[in-house]
Amino acid sequence: MTTSTIAFIGGGNMATSLIAGLVADGYDGATLNVSDPRPERLELLHNRYGVATFARNSDAVAGADTLLLCLKPLQAAEVCREIAAAAAVRSPLVISVMAGVPEQALQYWLGGQPPIVRAMPNTPAMVQTGAIGLHASPEVSEDGRNHAETILRAVGLTRWVATEDQIDAVTALSGSGPAYFFLFMEALEEAGISLGLDGETARLLTIQTALGAAKMAVESTDPPGRLRERVTSPGGTTERALEHLLKADLHALMKRAARAAHHRAGEISRDLSESL
Numbered sequence: 025m026t027t028s029t030i031a032f033i034g035g036g037n038m039a040t041s042l043i044a045g046l047v048a049d050g051y052d053g054a055t056l057n058v059s060d061p062r063p064e065r066l067e068l069l070h071n072r073y074g075v076a077t078f079a080r081n082s083d084a085v086a087g088a089d090t091l092l093l094c095l096k097p098l099q100a101a102e103v104c105r106e107i108a109a110a111a112a113v114r115s116p117l118v119i120s121v122m123a124g125v126p127e128q129a130l131q132y133w134l135g136g137q138p139p140i141v142r143a144m145p146n147t148p149a150m151v152q153t154g155a156i157g158l159h160a161s162p163e164v165s166e167d168g169r170n171h172a173e174t175i176l177r178a179v180g181l182t183r184w185v186a187t188e189d190q191i192d193a194v195t196a197l198s199g200s201g202p203a204y205f206f207l208f209m210e211a212l213e214e215a216g217i218s219l220g221l222d223g224e225t226a227r228l229l230t231i232q233t234a235l236g237a238a239k240m241a242v243e244s245t246d247p248p249g250r251l252r253e254r255v256t257s258p259g260g261t262t263e264r265a266l267e268h269l270l271k272a273d274l275h276a277l278m279k280r281a282a283r284a285a286h287h288r289a290g291e292i293s294r295d296l297s298e299s300l
């Protein structure tokens with residue numbers, strides 16, 4: 025629990041996940057400022073979580089000691105310039121969740137080299153089960169690092185990475201990762217339907233299986249590979265299914281997919297850096 029004010033700039037999907045997680049963890053919604061140009065978004069967040077809402081970004085920033093930038097990367101330059109003067113008053117810690125937006129670019133737009141923490145959360149933060157990578161610019165003090173970690177730990181597991189580049193790897197792994205697992209669930213559900221199950225049964229069994237597998241992986245000291253072996257009876261049904269997934273080289277496919285996400289994060293960074 026904290027009494028300091030956090031200003032969320034942008035109140036979309038990621039901000040909502042973080043706000044939901046923080047409120048569930050005991051943060052008072054009244055200590056969370058949110059600005060967004062969409063009034064319906066602000067109304068929803070206020071009604072659901074009791075946050076203070078602002079149509080103007082600078083008004084949300086005033087009085088806040090932490091800024092959480094939850095904008096699309098392409099909006100970053102314009103909005104940072106817009107809030108720079110208001111932010112300069114209290115020199116807040118700036119936490120950015122924006123994929124591919126470099127610390128240096130944020131400092132350039134905000135002016136005065138403020139301390140920046142790049143955080144790469146994912147949407148399960150909404151149910152306090154996020155996976156969050158963190159990196160701090162050299163200006164961030166030990167207190168600042170602890171403060172950022174405390175905020176993000178309220179919504180999931182946090183890991184500091186050694187270099188800013190590695191945030192792009194985190195983006196490709198756990199930032200985008202929920203979508204990979206949701207796609208796998210969609211595919212498994214469809215497979216169940218193709219085998220004659222009704223849609224609801226296929227969906228419920230798929231989701232519970234994903235939950236059970238994840239819970240076992242979290243609670244076990246064995247790696248996922250060992251847990252997989254225990255499901256796979258020699259000459260049994262799982263073995264037959266896995267043969268197909270391995271023949272299609274799922275590992276190579278996953279590496280290609282993650283590399284594409286990683287590459288895209290790099291493209292966003294380069295485009296933004298070139299515009300400085």
Ligand SMILES: NC(=O)C1=CN([C@@H]2O[C@H](COP(=O)(O)OP(=O)(O)OC[C@H]3O[C@@H](n4cnc5c(N)ncnc54)[C@H](O)[C@@H]3O)[C@@H](O)[C@H]2O)C=CC1
Nearest residue numbers: 034035036037038060094095096097121122123145146147
């Ligand atoms: N959705 C996800 O799973 C994850 C997203 N991210 C990052 O979070 C950031 C936001 O993504 P989402 O929340 O998914 O996008 P979103 O589109 O849901 O949210 C962006 C919000 O910014 C608002 N906005 C637009 N112009 C604005 C302005 N001038 N001032 C203030 N707010 C403005 C929009 O109305 C919208 O509500 C992105 O940079 C993304 O890379 C990071 C990790 C995971």
Ligand SMILES: O=C(O)[C@@H]1CCC=N1
Nearest residue numbers: 123195198199200201
């Ligand atoms: O798709 C995106 O660009 C964002 C970053 C990670 C998850 N969603």
